[in-house]
Amino acid sequence: MTKFLRNSWYCAGWSTDVTDNPVGIKILSEEIVLFRTSDGTLAALNGRCPHRFAALSLGCIKGDLIECGYHGLQFDKHGVCRLNPHGQGKVPPRAHTRSYPAVERDGALWVWMGDPALADPADIMDLYFVGQREGWTGVTGYLKINADYQLVIDNLLDLTHATYLHPNTVGVDPEHSLGASLSYDFKTEGNIVRSNYTFRNSPPTALFKPFYPQERGDIFAFMRWEPAGALLLDISTTGVGMPKGTGVHMPSAHLIVPETEQTCHYFFALSRDVELDNEAKTKTMGEVALSAFIDEDEPVIHRCHELMNGAEFFELEPAILETDIAGIQARRILAKLIRQEQPVREAAEAA
Template identity: 45%
Template sequence: MFLKNGWYCAGWMHELDAGPIARRMLDMPVLVFRAADGAAAAVQGNCPHRFAPLHRGTIAGDTITCPYHGLVFDRGGRCIHNPHGDGELPKNADLRTYPVIESQGVVWVWLGDPALAAETPVVDTGFVVDPAYATVFGYLSVEAHYQLIIDNLLDLTHPAILHANSISSPEYMGEKMHHRFRQEGQVVHSDYLFKDVAASPGLAPLWGDRRTDVRAMMALYPPSSLMLDFRMNEVDGPDDEGLFLPTAHLLVPENERRTHYFYAMGRNAAIDNRGLDAIIADVARKAFAEEDEPMIRECQEMMGTHDLFALKPAMLKTDVAAVRARLLLDRLIAEEGGR
């Protein structure tokens, strides 16, 4: 059900700076921590003896001590100490380890074939650490299959209805909307242009009451990381000038029915205004947590399955990007399974 050979977000680097990160990813427990030299290390998150959660144990330097029976493991996953009996190290006691990269504010973990990790780049999230942008961060646990969230993000027709009072408005429909789909290699692009519209209620504090051309260019990088290049420009003005709000949507399947959703939204305006940070964070939270998440969750409940195609849904022309993404992921997962 999941593509293992890919980089998944385990959390933000500032989270790891604050302490170890424990997540269930692709239905496997994973623990990420800083070793004695400051580098990130990632291992399976449960003890192979009785499967106790290792994040509840003691992590000191390069060692992890199980909170249940005291087995000790090093950063490479090897069991190095058994406090019981004659101290013999049991068979099958080593932890699985995973490649991990810290890049541009994100902690990435590779859960598949380690030999393939080095040849696969992580997604560019440069705006997160670019001093030209102010960035707010968020996290959601979504009770739905991750592909339903990908569908939602590649289809930017829904904001005019679902987000009409936050990040969009009913004006962003009909002849005002222009959509272009393209696929470049394994990257699926879904690009939208909304011509000569008013700023949405949530973004009016940044743009004012001027009319604008809004460009919203979403791209899926398999397995499940999406980057939105969002721009508000003067009507008929150059698209390299204006308000830029790049947004990262980094999805990680927890299991078949729940998804970790990490997001970060940057802006290139009033970057030193901390009060504006709170406004933008609230706009993002409302759109993602109060509007998107309940709708996606309830769609999952109504469907009763994560296999959208099995239900033979009605299709709109603007569904092309989401459909192509599903077909692409199905193919990649099937090819991985045949290795």
């Protein structure tokens, strides 16, 4: 069965990624082209020209239309061919390409890959700290992960890996954290999984240290996953014994988008609520996060993907720890949602 959930909003870029030219991105193994009409509205079409199958992302924008760079056919935001520049200019009936519901919000671009009738922008994750929001400053970024996207969700829903994989970036070195104590709890509400970690009396991570001068503090790391691949990590470091929400607050979004069955896009946004004008610290904050993702996470996740060698996760009979609960529940919810959206006949065969 497919590994992809179609009825879902997927991040396809940051607002600044799409300006005057079309931009291509592969999502769920499907070629998508993004562009803006003359008033700046985002449009998303299947990125393969229906004429000779050229990539529309290699074309250009003419007013409200996207022009194929190969033979000049022009399409509107609904994917309808509006100009055939050749001969009599007749537009043949097959000259249309699929359009996708597309929304721009909070500095992020979202595309709905499933049934357009089911697309509800209210389902898009609320990135309240991104896109020039008052009271926040931060960075957005992107990396490619050479692995099945579910392995990245697994990674993010079990933050205990930060101690081992990220001791000098976004985690805490266990050798300097004697006396710290970790507690966690996992909750599933409908199709949303939460995974909350509280480290009491811990040294701050390298990411927080520039903003939190004390040697010890309480770290609250609350992760929230929404299918298919949107994760919101709300981290704050407070004085020891202080309630969550006081101290320094550094929320981040981790938007994991299947590119193929072997690769995924990882869009991230990371903001903070202190020292809003300190651009040097903002730059460093972005570099530390990106290094943690690219230099620390990606190689490990990529090798997990390789060592699984195409097998399904549960087929391999993993040893399951209590810290895996959130990841396991997310996998079950995803599998259920994917199964539910299959055509009736397929679903019957699967049963």
